Amino acid sequence: MTRTPNFVSWRAAILHRADDNIDRLKRQLERLGVTVLLQWKPLDLAETPADIVLVDADQGFDDLLPWAGDEAPIPVVALLGSEAPGRIAWALEKGAGALIAKPVVASSVYPALVLATHAHSERTAIRARMAGLEERLRLRPIVYDAIRSIMAAQGSDEAGAYRTLCRLAMQRRLTVEHVAVAIVAGHEPVPRAM
Amino acid sequence: MKTFRVGILYSTTGPYGAIGRDCRAGAEFAIEELAKAGSPVRIEPVFGDPAGQPERYLELIRTMLRDDQCRNVIGTITSLSRKDVIPLVEKYDGLLWYICPYEGFEANENVIYTGACPNQHLIPLFDYMLPRHGKRVYLAGANYVWGWEMNRLARELLMRAGGEVLGERYLPIEETDVGLLIADLQRHWPDFILNNMIGPSSYAFLAAVKRLAERDPAFAPERCPVLSCDLTECELGEIEPGVGVGQLSTASYFESLASPENRAFKQRVAARFGAGLRISSFFAGAYAAVMLCAEAVTEANRDDPASVRGFLHARPRQTVLGSLTIDPRTNHAALPFHLGRINAQSGFDVIASRGAIVADPYLVGTLASQHAPHLRVVQ
Numbered sequence: 001m002t003r004t005p006n007f008v009s010w011r012a013a014i015l016h017r018a019d020d021n022i023d024r025l026k027r028q029l030e031r032l033g034v035t036v037l038l039q040w041k042p043l044d045l046a047e048t049p050a051d052i053v054l055v056d057a058d059q060g061f062d063d064l065l066p067w068a069g070d071e072a073p074i075p076v077v078a079l080l081g082s083e084a085p086g087r088i089a090w091a092l093e094k095g096a097g098a099l100i101a102k103p104v105v106a107s108s109v110y111p112a113l114v115l116a117t118h119a120h121s122e123r124t125a126i127r128a129r130m131a132g133l134e135e136r137l138r139l140r141p142i143v144y145d146a147i148r149s150i151m152a153a154q155g156s157d158e159a160g161a162y163r164t165l166c167r168l169a170m171q172r173r174l175t176v177e178h179v180a181v182a183i184v185a186g187h188e189p190v191p192r193a194m
Numbered sequence: 195m196k197t198f199r200v201g202i203l204y205s206t207t208g209p210y211g212a213i214g215r216d217c218r219a220g221a222e223f224a225i226e227e228l229a230k231a232g233s234p235v236r237i238e239p240v241f242g243d244p245a246g247q248p249e250r251y252l253e254l255i256r257t258m259l260r261d262d263q264c265r266n267v268i269g270t271i272t273s274l275s276r277k278d279v280i281p282l283v284e285k286y287d288g289l290l291w292y293i294c295p296y297e298g299f300e301a302n303e304n305v306i307y308t309g310a311c312p313n314q315h316l317i318p319l320f321d322y323m324l325p326r327h328g329k330r331v332y333l334a335g336a337n338y339v340w341g342w343e344m345n346r347l348a349r350e351l352l353m354r355a356g357g358e359v360l361g362e363r364y365l366p367i368e369e370t371d372v373g374l375l376i377a378d379l380q381r382h383w384p385d386f387i388l389n390n391m392i393g394p395s396s397y398a399f400l401a402a403v404k405r406l407a408e409r410d411p412a413f414a415p416e417r418c419p420v421l422s423c424d425l426t427e428c429e430l431g432e433i434e435p436g437v438g439v440g441q442l443s444t445a446s447y448f449e450s451l452a453s454p455e456n457r458a459f460k461q462r463v464a465a466r467f468g469a470g471l472r473i474s475s476f477f478a479g480a481y482a483a484v485m486l487c488a489e490a491v492t493e494a495n496r497d498d499p500a501s502v503r504g505f506l507h508a509r510p511r512q513t514v515l516g517s518l519t520i521d522p523r524t525n526h527a528a529l530p531f532h533l534g535r536i537n538a539q540s541g542f543d544v545i546a547s548r549g550a551i552v553a554d555p556y557l558v559g560t561l562a563s564q565h566a567p568h569l570r571v572v573q
Binding site: 002003004006007008024027028030031032033105106107110 | 277280281284299300301302303347349350353523524556557558559561
């Protein structure tokens with residue numbers, strides 16, 4: 001870890017009923033420079049924006065967190081006393097990337113924030129990468145159409161046409177797929193020999 | 195007269211026995227002075243000596259908290275043992291007094307921290323050293339969380355400052371074969387060496403650097419000093435005579451500090467132990483912790499953590515370390531920073547100081563301002 005994780009001025013939403021445990025959790029978060037909002041009702045990020053959510057996984061119900069699993073828009077930490085697989089599954093389903101066991105001990109809080117944040121950013125990066133790959137997959141037939149047009153225009157074989165398409169994409173600073181779309185849609189003239 | 199029992203948990207033998215003996219002597223001296231002064235409550239020490247064995251710390255502190263009615267325990271030196279005993283301290287709702295410099299990233303309601311954390315030792319040390327000695331640094335450390343985390347932070351600070359880590363090596367605490375480390379140093383010619391080793395490996399290293407400097411003046415202390423954040427007067431006697439001279443260490447207390455309270459303290463220590471004892475920040479820190487604890491339970495006439503914390507948080511308290519403010523947010527003491535250079539008399543000459551620095555154990559304020567994103571020029 002080259003940079004010390006830092007949560008100063010972060011806003012944490014704790015979804016839990018107030019009790020001594022949660023008081024301790026709140027104080028420890030405040031030591032880390034985190035502002036805490038405690039509530040026992042569904043999270044509404046539009047109304048009360050938060051950078052991370054810590055949710056009671058023992059009592060938690062689906063509507064508390066208005067998203068499913070890998071859609072969590074912010075990092076999620078599960079507050080868990082139970083060992084019941086169903087409750088652990090619920091926490092996972094809601095996108096928990098870390099766990100703070102109850103009763104809360106001070107030393108578990110900072111590591112949980114670091115883990116949950118890391119898990120969340122990793123998931124976000126994977127999601128973005130997958131979206132990119134899926135789009136490329138979806139556009140493959142169009143790339144093929146563009147290659148066929150180039151083959152016809154410059155009288156080359158498939159490999160030559162593909163090289164032309166790649167060079168054009170590089171010049172335009174676009175992906176191969178986007179140039180292919182432009183060619184097929186007629187926004188870009190079909191390149192002849194380059 | 196009401197009696198309160200206080201646990202004193204230090205290893206007086208084992209690899210860091212010199213530090214433990216000093217801590218224990220400081221605590222004992224405070225208890226003697228309290229008894230002599232006719233304090234309105236009696237502080238009865240319950241001593242435990244784990245001899246450097248991690249599992250013994252757990253057995254001893256459990257007995258202190260559960261059977262001996264100690265609510266306050268002054269002790270532990272390594273972070274390993276502190277982390278090990280905290281769950282028991284929490285379970286029995288006791289208060290652990292931790293007086294050693296450590297690597298930070300902890301703040302527990304059942305612990306009072308009067309030892310420095312990195313924004314009170316490493317960061318001011320780098321603030322002082324980088325502009326004066328250069329930014330090409332070699333990192334040596336104990337193969338244990340203190341060494342790892344101190345060097346991780348040192349690397350981060352150097353990256354921020356545009357410096358360079360020339361090499362990084364770790365040795366077990368008891369390893370005294372430092373040949374590879376010295377050979378590696380000779381390949382790099384650093385501006386200075388950060389030494390986060392502990393005990394025998396650190397002593398052997400200082401001795402080897404001294405011999406290296408005799409062969410190659412590029413490693414003389416004035417050209418390439420060895421910097422520690424935890425080397426004190428009590429360990430200089432463990433090192434071959436004279437080998438540490440000229441090297442640097444940070445502390446929140448040095449025996450040579452010229453304050454009136456320190457002068458008086460030194461006289462009393464000399465009267466009790468003879469003029470030969472070198473007072474370290476461990477001795478003074480344990481002494482101050484016992485005194486503060488005694489004052490707190492005297493005032494509250496109770497020794498539960500909430501009452502003691504209330505006393506400590508209420509206002510600054512006068513101690514042999516100076517006026518001590520304990521931050522209610524972190525339970526850490528604000529501490530001054532001193533940089534000392536080892537002299538030929540097994541003491542330190544203070545070469546730089548800063549007034550009390552508020553502890554920032556998670557570096558929330560210290561590094562936050564520097565967290566702006568780095569922008570790259572795109573051509």
